[in-house]
Amino acid sequence: MKVVVAGGGIGGLSCALALARRGHGVVLLERAARFEAVGAGIILAPNAARVLERLAVDLASVGHPLDVLNVTRADGCVLQRLDLVTLRATQGAAYSFARPELHEALAAAVGHARGIDVRFDAAIASFVASAVGVRVTLASGDELAADILVGADGLHSTVRTALLGDAAPPLRYSGVTCWRAVAEGLGITETVEAWNGAARIGAVPLTRGRTYLFLVRSAERRAPAPTWPDGFRDAFTGFGGVLQGLVDRLGSAPPLHHDLEELDRPAWGAGRVALLGDAAHAMTPNQGQGAAMAVEDAWVLADALDAAGPSGFVARYAAARHDRVRRVQLDSRRFGAVAHWTNPVAVALRNALLRATPEHLGRAQYARVVEPGLALLGADC
Numbered sequence: 309m310k311v312v313v314a315g316g317g318i319g320g321l322s323c324a325l326a327l328a329r330r331g332h333g334v335v336l337l338e339r340a341a342r343f344e345a346v347g348a349g350i351i352l353a354p355n356a357a358r359v360l361e362r363l364a365v366d367l368a369s370v371g372h373p374l375d376v377l378n379v380t381r382a383d384g385c386v387l388q389r390l391d392l393v394t395l396r397a398t399q400g401a402a403y404s405f406a407r408p409e410l411h412e413a414l415a416a417a418v419g420h421a422r423g424i425d426v427r428f429d430a431a432i433a434s435f436v437a438s439a440v441g442v443r444v445t446l447a448s449g450d451e452l453a454a455d456i457l458v459g460a461d462g463l464h465s466t467v468r469t470a471l472l473g474d475a476a477p478p479l480r481y482s483g484v485t486c487w488r489a490v491a492e493g494l495g496i497t498e499t500v501e502a503w504n505g506a507a508r509i510g511a512v513p514l515t516r517g518r519t520y521l522f523l524v525r526s527a528e529r530r531a532p533a534p535t536w537p538d539g540f541r542d543a544f545t546g547f548g549g550v551l552q553g554l555v556d557r558l559g560s561a562p563p564l565h566h567d568l569e570e571l572d573r574p575a576w577g578a579g580r581v582a583l584l585g586d587a588a589h590a591m592t593p594n595q596g597q598g599a600a601m602a603v604e605d606a607w608v609l610a611d612a613l614d615a616a617g618p619s620g621f622v623a624r625y626a627a628a629r630h631d632r633v634r635r636v637q638l639d640s641r642r643f644g645a646v647a648h649w650t651n652p653v654a655v656a657l658r659n660a661l662l663r664a665t666p667e668h669l670g671r672a673q674y675a676r677v678v679e680p681g682l683a684l685l686g687a688d689c
């Protein structure tokens with residue numbers, strides 16, 4: 309079958325690999341002049357990592373295996389500790405990556421796969437779908453025909469808008485804004501996310517001693533950024549432990565700044581046009597599962613196409629994905645809200661509850677997120 313995949317992000321590249329593995333011919337359209345990973349770092353939980361490894365992506369050579377995920381108070385006191393070393397025996401490693409390096413590993417796997425034709429400077433502009441196929445028009449005016457189209461073109465998906473128009477789920481501002489950076493020489497060896505009311509800082513060790521940082525705070529949509537460094541010092545004051553004096557240790561303002569938006573609810577496509585990844589279900593990053601869900605989508609979509617053919621695959625794919633993704637999306641939204649509580653009584657209760665929760669319950673909770681993804685691979689050989 310001939311498939312056009314629009315978008316060369318983590319979702320589109322995974323989808324191209326999953327389809328090519330099953331013998332389909334893929335034209336991957338990327339609007340940029342080359343693969344570009346926007347963002348500083350990323351964590352891939354085992355559910356995504358195992359799928360990508362099955363798709364022949366070499367994660368181990370670019371990823372940093374994580375041993376632990378800690379949630380702490382601002383002063384560094386640990387509220388919740390997730391021991392990933394224990395989970396590794398059953399789930400395999402969770403990795404952190406510098407985003408460009410993960411993208412290079414994905415692109416290398418695409419380069420080695422048979423049947424994937426990558427086209428850069430190729431923005432999809434519109435399409436016409438019928439009962440027998442899809443005709444795609446690029447911004448350049450070029451046209452191409454395919455049996456099906458997959459829109460993996462991100463949060464502001466052209467394919468989603470063209471397909472659903474006013475019926476498309478709206479974007480939803482999460483109430484928080486986020487700065488990201490990769491820093492050298494901070495000496496942070498364990499992943500930590502520290503909560504301090506309206507402010508939250510995360511630090512994730514990467515390969516070669518680097519640290520991926522995210523600084524998040526509650527803010528109006530498009531609020532002006534604090535000044536550097538004084539405004540940042542004020543906005544992210546009161547952090548101790550390994551994050552003590554972080555703003556001063558950074559040297560310059562974090563280069564990436566985004567208001568965090570999500571899609572209000574998932575949309576999976578219709579007829580011969582499917583949506584995947586952020587185009588289908590952009591979610592807040594609070595559970596570190598947005599890209600992981602895109603990778604799982606890719607695997608399931610390829611299965612659905614083989615099982616139900618080009619006319620039935622979207623319904624099958626949506627049925628297989630909706631409940632799982634919606635749960636993760638809503639859990640992520642709730643987790644973010646709880647992390648930014650400011651009421652002192654609520655915060656004290658939350659912190660006491662987290663500290664009293666035995667570690668094995670935290671591991672069980674994480675397993676409930678990860679294991680359905682691992683189960684996708686179970687029947688495959």
Ligand SMILES: Cc1cc2nc3c(=O)[nH]c(=O)nc-3n(C[C@H](O)[C@H](O)[C@H](O)COP(=O)(O)OP(=O)(O)OC[C@H]3O[C@@H](n4cnc5c(N)ncnc54)[C@H](O)[C@@H]3O)c2cc1C
Pocket residue numbers: 314315316317318319320337338339340344347349350351352353430431432433460461462463465466486488522566568584585586587590591592593596597598599600601602
């Ligand atoms: C702050 C932050 C931290 C995060 N941390 C994590 C994490 O730790 N773990 C995790 O699993 N997830 C995380 N996520 C979520 C994750 O980044 C996304 O879910 C994931 O990158 C989405 O991939 P995608 O391929 O669906 O979309 P995108 O990455 O947006 O890729 C879309 C691609 O489509 C291209 N494109 C757009 N329009 C067109 C067009 N018209 N024609 C052709 N191409 C087009 C774009 O150039 C781009 O290459 C985080 C997100 C944020 C914002």
